[in-house]
Amino acid sequence: MAIKILTEHSHIPGIETFDVYRKNGGYTALEKAIKTMSPEEVVEEAKKSGVRGRGGAGFPMGMKWGFLAKPEGVPRYLVCNADESEPGTFKDHYLMKTIPHLLIEGMIISSYALGANKSFIYVRGELMYVIQILEKAIAEATANGLLGNNILGSGYDLELVVQPGGGAYICGEETALLESLEGKRGNPRNKPPFPAVKGLYQSPTVVNNVESIANMAWIINHGGEAYASVGIGRSTGTKLISASGHIKKPGVYEIELGLSVEEFMNSDEYCGGIRDGHHLKALVAGGSSVPIIPAHLVYKTANGEDRLMSYESLSDGGFATGTMLGSGGFIVFDETACIVRNTWNFSRFYHHESCGQCSPCREGTGWMEKVLHRLEHGHGSMHDIDLLVDVAKKIEGNTICPLGDAAAWPVASAIRHFREEFEWHVSHPKEATLPGAVYKGAAVLA
Amino acid sequence: MTEIPTTSAFTPERLAKVKEIIARYPEGRQKSALLPVLHLAQEQWGWLSSEVMDQVAELLSIEPIEVYEVATFYTMFHLQPVGKHVIEYCRTGPCCLMGAEGVYDHLQARLGIKTGQTTPDGLFTLKEVECLAACGWGPVFQIREKYYMNLTNEKVDSILDELSK
């Protein structure tokens, strides 16, 4: 059995309650941290673990904590990013509803490490039922002396607040999230200053993803080095993968980083393979924002090495032949999926979610959507395909926040790998617009 | 449906809740309570009229425009009256791979309305939304806080039958 750091107890009935969580070893890490370790020692363990941001960026969490400014007399904040909205990603949703105390425990440990006395969990507003689950868990933890004043007699105080969003993907960007938490429109901030210096209420702030923080309980119990021994290379530990699309068993799976993509896709423990009678056509490995890759680059890199579920292996080949682990939104396409339609769909998403603050993203996302809509509906020209590539290039890297890149990459990669399919939509508009029509020439894996 | 006059005040219970929410934030940062309070307001009135938003502004000691700016930015807030049940239907890629488009066609046909419209009996409003973070369990829609997952035409029919009772 593969190692489970986050989901070991998730199948236990009642694990969402304090008592059952406690009986299964819950909050022992918190006791250990708060009673026997200094905040600096906790930060040190996080650094040793090598755990990387699980929201998509993959930046080492311990290093991020290390950047936190600590001026005298200024409060510091920890904000948990639970605004999970990246298409293809639903792991935080699963984790919070199944085993909420794991996040609460991680939040208390992390807040202690950072010296925050008030911490926030910003949950997307649509997940109101999960917010209720978290608030119940917080009430239980408070009733048991694990939250509030003088936690476990340590003299350390912490208040934990669950904040609902209002329906905006952009609030998953950390500075937009902070703006939203301040009761404003979710417009990302220009950086610098970075949140570590000026974040929430202009105070030093760390923003971490749900899954990143949930790892802290295990890291404290077993040590950062033990965590770093799991996984492969700089991709330490395990990762929750949200699997969706044309597979037999969609769902959330915890994998040890370094597992081969082929095993993850086909093993009965995970996705269970492509649905019967169908063939793999393409994969979006890390949520809608990362480049889509065609079937022949899914199990093997361009160099012929096994493609692994790790930050490094998935991005092997750069944008030409690789992709990214991102947030772990594993979307599988079989031969019935129309890449043009899907690209238009994703493009509509980014157009809808652009905050509208900076001009390349505000105007460019809408432009791309309209051109893709035209192509998909049989009114496109060959010239439109090049136009899309150029517009994507002009957005990429030139926006305030990474939403611009996230909008550009799916379009650029789809055209890079499936150009013939786009051209077929132009050359065969009648056929291409029949209901359910899909280009038959794309290579698939048997 | 019975319309609640938008000029009416927050219920005492909700007003107490507003106070409790404001107390969560550091002093002078009561604007942080805006999103939770707007959710609370929408829970009471079903939608956010300008009168309701003005009330919220006053409770939080901020300018009304600050509330309008925020309420129009976030897609969960209804700025027009809506039906008793607002069906928020996910239209994003992964759900579409699971046949969401076909099920949505069925839903529209069954209700006899299109996106953004409300049934004449005031029971259902249909709204398309982007990814609801339930991609492995798609097609998905939500009504208030409840998620309805792995939808099929048949499942949609039985949900609507249940809600129409």
Added chain:
Amino acid sequence: MEDNKPQVIKITFDGIEVEVEPGTTIMQAARRIAEADSSQHHLVPPAMCYYEPLKGSGGKCRACLVKVAQGSAKDTRPMPKLVPSCITQVQDGMVVENVTNPAVLEERKGIVEFLLLNHPLDCPVCDQAGECHLQDFAFEHGSAKTRYEEERRTFEKQDIGPYVQLHMTRCILCYRCVYTADQITDKRVHGVLGRGDAAEIGTYIEKAIDNDFSGNVIDVCPVGALTDKTYRFKNRVWFSKPVDAHCQCDKCSGRVTLWYRGEEVIRVTARKNEWGEVKEFICNTCRFEKKKTSDWVIEGPTKVQRSSVISANKYRADVIKKPDFALKLAASQYKPIDDSRPYITDDQTIRELSIENNNKANQRSLAEKN
């Protein structure tokens, strides 16, 4: 630490060295160069959203993106992405490429195109023509043709109060008027509503923008979205004669520019500096109600930029030459950025990435040493 900071910072901007105070932005440094030598005026990055007197403005339109070829004397690496010059502070030894970098010019062409996607191309019937920053920007940096074939968004004109008209169709969402209302007036009643390309400036429920300083939103608007109803379509700006004047006013400085048609004062505005910015905002009484020469003490003709349409017919190619960016031609040979560069995603920031790269480099050099 603080004490060791240099009192004067030296940077190189398009090959020109300039000394500025710490805390200066790249844009300000470029403006200092042009202020010292007016022949360098064309080197200053265009600003569509940035407005120096308004705190928090800038960073949005991306018109002023430049290449930082060297971060500082200490850290000589280039910055991985183009940076907004209006909000990026200079570092000692920084090397900035603006019009000398083809990638910058290419991107700027893209920004013009983006801004014009949803902007009507009807300058001949727009009241702002001749003093429109978008018109200037498009003239200097844009293409003659548009590649946009889709529908443009349009709005009805809207009166906000007795003096100001909002034509949202022309708005480029620079947020300047929002900052102005926040910082100059006592109460803001308008703002940005909606989001993405559906965002609009508005009051939500019809409300007059009505306070002593509300008229200043007209002066800060870079395009013809907010216009003076007492002046609309009275005259083309290049047929008007601007004259500096002042009066005793208990609300504002009373220092204004009067715009004459013949003997008639047809418009009063605040005075703008050579960057088109108002330093002294004026009250509505001065702006809208003092339209007689006898209301004012005349100082003399307003100093107008040589290159301005107001002093010469800028848009006639035979009169004023379009700025010639020597490297514009080279832009056609510019190679696209390599696809294999590192990704910056989600909340990973430039700084973090640079630190990561730095660490990698350190590890490499350590490994070499060992």
